[in-house]
Amino acid sequence: PMDSEASPGERALEMLKTVYGYDQFRGRQAEVIDSLLEGKSTLAVMPTGMGKSVCFQIPALLFGGLTLVISPLVALMEDQVMALKLLGIAADSINSSRSREENVSVWRRVAAGEVSLLYIAPERLMTERMLAALAKLPIRLIAIDEAHCISRWGPSFRPDYEGLTRLTDFFPGAPIAALTATADEATREDIAEKLFPRTLDGQRDGKVIVSGFDRPNIRLSVQLRKDWKKQLLEFVEARAEQSGIVYCLSRRKTEEAAEFLKEHGIKAFAYHAGMDSSIRAAHQALFMRESGTVMVATIAFGMGIDKPDVRYVFHTNLPSNMEAYSQEIGRAGRDGEPSEAMMLYGLDDIRMRRSFIDNEGGDEDHLAREHKRLDALIAYCEAPTCRRQSLLSYFGETIEPCNNCDVCLDPPELKEGTAEALSLIDVAEQTGEIFGAVQLIDILRGLTHEKIKKYNHHTLPCHGSGKGTSKEDWRAILRQMVAANMLRLDIQGHGALKLTAKSEALKKGDIRFSYRTDVMAPSELSRPKRT
């Protein structure tokens, strides 16, 4: 029973209990709700699975009237509408997967005041006709899901979202709830700049609430990829009764990996966008229903999947950046029970990700930002100290060493490597910063093959100066230097290694370099392309 004397906060909690059946708010949900209930536009940045939806759904119900929910994907929309209907909430959606007749009948109910939450895609909303029709209705709140799509700074800009900037002009009385799991500082500011209304003195008016990205129940581990099938099988077999998600880069590889696991008696299913939709749905249903199933998927799988007892997420390759990675591993352990995130990576992943970024194009600033995002992820992979610290520092959080990552639990040995690092900087500089890893290391190791002679590299003073260090060690040192931004891998220059500000600092003796010896894998097969 709702007490009319209760404060808005109390009424919100009451609603969480009676409508959703949860006892308490999680993370900073309550703050987001309070802020919206005060009528402030609010950007909520929360990791996937924390429960962004209730942050706008509860205010929507408390406000009464109509709440517009803007969401980029029809599938997500339909899932949420279905979930709300099951809770007895009058939600509906107007979208392209429905027939004209269905959309018209939804609209009639909306116009009659029978719908509390209307889900709609941005391009449908931002038509003059729709806006004019909505202007006649009591719109109390506008929720924008996946709000980072509005920012060109973010990893998944959608031109459709840009029009939403005009929303505050059309509905000045309705606060905006912007929600995203993408927390990068620049993106956050950009979202607020685009969506929040201006006060009379021209300031942007709204609140940004960043919720804890720490998911302490997920144990973080990273390994160099040696034999990915063997590594995957060992991991999955050791967790036989558990459900997990295995992410692969390509459709072909998901099928190959699922086949391979099946051959070893594991209930594994492939899932990717190229599959027949009925097979895909069947695989998803099995995964949701049966324990001990492994979903081998491209990243197409996971958005909107709400299975609380996913015990692990296994990446066979480096994900695209830190935001993507934290979202993807966030699908594990939503029930709060101990879970794991394991990632395999290799130098070829780094090369490939760099070329993905460059091929996507965009202006220089955009490219530089994307490469920086990737750098952060690579540094995470090679982190000589607590991985969770490295992950969370990217999202602006500082924590103590977590004691629940491979680095904390089994600290790697660090070796002083300033002299080696200086040799690599030296050889890169002496050869004009246009050569890649293979050539630089071959020079240091004193090789005299054709390509060395062609460029007269055997006459350099540093030729042969690094004979005492193995090729593998050189490769690992180089990789960790790149991770630490002490050298930069230039993809447009086909993987040429260039000096950075940090190289200069190292040369001056302002900083030193030490490296992990355990990430050196003699059997690592990847070879950088020769330049």
Ligand code: ADP
């Ligand atoms: P997100 O959009 O942040 O990924 P969702 O809104 O889909 O997350 O919520 C994820 C899951 O958490 C849902 O099953 C939701 O019902 C549940 N949830 C939300 N809030 C709470 C809460 N306060 N306590 C427990 N579970 C919650």
Ligand code: ZN
């Ligand atoms: Zn740790």
